[in-house]
Structures are given as structure tokens and as C-alpha cells.
Amino acid sequence: DPGGLHNIPVGLRLRGDLDRAALTAALADVTDRHEALRTVFPHEDGVPRQHVLDPGTARAPAVTDAPADEHPDRAREAAARPFDLAAEPPLRAHLFTDGDRDHHLLLVLHHIAGDGASLDVLLSDLSAAYTARLTGREPDWPELPVQYPDYALWRHDVLGDPDDPDSEHARQLDHRARALAGLPEEHTLPTDRPRPATASHRGAVVTAGTGAPA
Secondary structure: OOOOOEEEEEEEEOOOOHHHHHHHHHHHHHHHOOOHHEOOOOOOOOOOOOEEOOOOOOOEEEEEEEEEEHHHHHHHHHOOOOOOOOOOEEEEEEEEEEEOEEEEEEEEEEEEOOOEEEEEEHHHHHHHHHHHHOOOOOOOOOOOOOOHHHHHHHHHHHHOEEEEEEEEHHHHHHHHHHHHHOOOOOOOOOOOOOOOOOOOOOOOOOOOOOOOOO
């Protein structure tokens, strides 16, 4: 894994009383609910394989007691730490606290198990599970009818073998190869400064027009 390049961090500030036992149980509930969050990728004969861990294997969040002004630096370090996907599930939780009523929860999701849209589901399920655990109950949610491996297998069946010229996979590859033929590997648009050696991931919105009709 190239460092933390594929890490997706999300931070939450939690004010007021926090039941750490309920939070730990809620994280376990979410991990048990979604197989992708408890999947590791060991190598067998040099080829990565998926292995879904049994429910109940979720790790408790790492807790750091530190002054509030240290939380940002500590969170950045935790967010950048790479995953060992061969042995480590692709979700980590870190709780930073400086007292009983001011906490910062950092969730780090590896991109192999989710994307930006997945965070909405993750946070919604975590909120529901924590609310239930506060009252001593398990979350009352229906079992998911489909897990991601089910979708992946279905998609594989639809696309077919890329080596089969009659498969949908081969047709899509051929279409893209013809559509992109002759394009440069990098765009030739001028830039006002050189590309940095290390991406900062800072962004902005710039509205501009070319003067040509749409």
C-alpha cells in the first residue's frame, strides 16, 4: 500500500457525555453488518485473495487522551498511517479526548472497501447503532440482502471473460481503445506553476469561460 494515499478519513466532533462502551459496540455492529469492513486481502502464491473475517472480530477504537490543541496533528498522523491489508480490516477508529465532554472521533476507511458515497452509509449506520446501544439494545435493522461480493460476482458474470471477443467486457475495452486512440498520455494545457512532488489535496472552484459558443 503506497502510504496513506488510499485512506479516506472522516472526523466527528462529539460534545457531551460519551459512552465509550456503547461506541465500541456500535462500531462492532457496523463492521458485522458490512462484510467489506471485515475483509482482509492476504496473498496466495503472489495473488491477493479476499478473506471475510467472522463477525465479532472488530477492533475497539484506539483512545488517545491529549490536550485539544494536539488533536489535529495526532489525527493527521493517524489518517496517514497505511493499512496492512493482508492482515488488517480496512476500517480503523481513533478517539481523541481531552476530558469527559469534548471528543473527536476519527474514522479511516481504505478505498478498497468504500468511497466518498460510502461514508454516508457508514455514518448513518454508526449513528443508529450507537443510539440503540445507549439503551442497551442491538440495532434493529434488517439483514442486508446483498453484500458487495454478491454484486462483484454478478458484475463479473455480466461482463464475461475479457479474453472472449464476444463478451461485454471485450466489447467495452475495444470501444474505449478506439475512442481514446491517439490521445496524449498527459494533457498539454499550460499551467501557471509546476506540479508539486507531493500532492496537498487542497482544492478550489474556478469559473471561467472560453468565449466559444457551447
